[in-house]
Amino acid sequence: MIESVPALPQDFLAQVDETVSHYPVSKRSAALPLLHLWQERFGFISQEAIDWIAARLELQPIHILELVTFYPMFRQRPFGKFHIRVCRTLSCALGGSYQTFAHFKKLTGATGDEHGPIDSPDGRFTVEFVECLASCGTPPVVMINNDFYEKVDANKVEELVRRCGE
């Protein structure tokens, strides 16, 4: 099982060991943190990731797959270099987030089923309408990868997309 996976970088394995050590009572608790580590390093959760994490934690692959399909932040396909998350929930909606989302779609050309993340034709952007990002006082709120932006109106959308191009 573990042997069939191509060698993983040493520093990654060290991070995995450190993470597992945070859960002295039950290794299974490390499932979510290891999924985060994998996704941050390799971009998405592949079948290989599921098998490897399951083996590392002495679980069946289904125990990992059921997490990946439940928690909205895990993805089973690569995303664009820039993952744009626009908050859809009430306070942001009152503050204009639907327009912000539409503007991001227009400028990046992202199309597809809007119930999930959608990609731009060049694959550089993945745009997603997400639920509450917990900054309701400064709507509309946007995250691009791990960076957080407040009061993102049409002008700011243009600026942010332009900056991604630089």
Added chain:
Amino acid sequence: MPIAERRLILKYADQPGYTPDIECYLKHGGYSVLKKALATEPATLKDEVKKSQLRGRGGAGFSCGLKWSFIDPAKNTKPVYLICNADESEPGTFKDRQIIHKDPHQLLEGMIISCFANNVHLAYIYIRGEFPTGAKILEQALAEARAKNFLGKNILGSGYDLDIFIHRGAGAYICGEETGLIESLEGKRPYPRIKPPYFPAVLGLYMCPTIVNNVETLCNVKHVIEMGGEAYAKIGKPNNTGTRILCVSGDVERPGYYEFEVGGLTLGQLIHEVCGGVKGGRKLKAVIPGGSSSKVLRADKRFKIKAKNAAGEMEEKELGLEDIPLDFDSLAAVGSMAGSGGVIVMDETRDMVEVLANISEFYAHESCGQCTPCREGVLWMKKLLHRINAGHCTTADVGVLNSVADNIAGRTICAFGEAASWPVQSFLANFRPDFEARAEKVRAA
């Protein structure tokens, strides 16, 4: 003269030059309360928290002292765990973010004291996945605290050991429900557990007694121990003690987070004096007072509540929306709740059908799917509301919507069922003609 804030938790957060590192925290007297606490008997600390009448800041407003008292060190033989609920995800709420980003050591100090008081040696901070920066800041703060021996083995020579680790969620609202959070921390889908028997205080994390407290609650513990329970209880009102961070969003001139003594001001004062009034000088239409799950309050309605008068006798009072004091008991008395402190304001231009459709879409997305009434019902509510909002409906649809909500609430394992139903029930109770008008318009056309 605007009402002055009383900043206890956010005292330093926005001061120029105040940074989240430990040196800055120590310069401002940080960890001195921990030193004091370590020299005190844990039972005494628990007693101070009980005396303080501190109520949980996460949503339910449950007494913190009572929650802690469920774990009896004399009877318990298993390890006790403490989890800080930093899964801040109730729409309208953005206070924990401020604490974590700007004053993380205050949270850690409150948490370490709480762990010592309850004989906890392993604790976790469950932080929502969408706070990657917050998680980094907390990791850094934990490392600093370990380096100074505020954490780890034999803390400050007291013989007490404690470790705290960060655990990141991954975008699921249900993880804010404490038993769902525990399941998630065990590496599973966050399906809430049924109570009884799975009360966290009895069968929590790894089937051991577990305390789950909100970020703001744990910060308050530090202040309770610093000033003593009785002194703390003098802030605010009886049974509604301390300060509260209120998060205001929606149609006000100055949205944001503000900290006041609990019940220290009315909803009207908050909106008009603190937040500069309704946006554009428009009229107020409705307020959701405690996060999107709390029942909506209509601006032109009169509310009857029973409260103690100056002589200490109970008397019935009639209040307008703007006269409601912002404390736990008053908001419950008018049929809503103080919840997580997220106040969402809507002005006269807002379409209540659209607003409720938005709220229901959130709950449809976030239902964990464990209980049938919720899993199926929230989707039906969302679909019905989209149909009503688009005008493709009959007046009967409004009744169906109400009946779906009535059949979810009270029939699910966790309070999500109520959280999803209360907005629907309260919007229909207050604004039903708006919903029916959509259908009438279709019929007329």
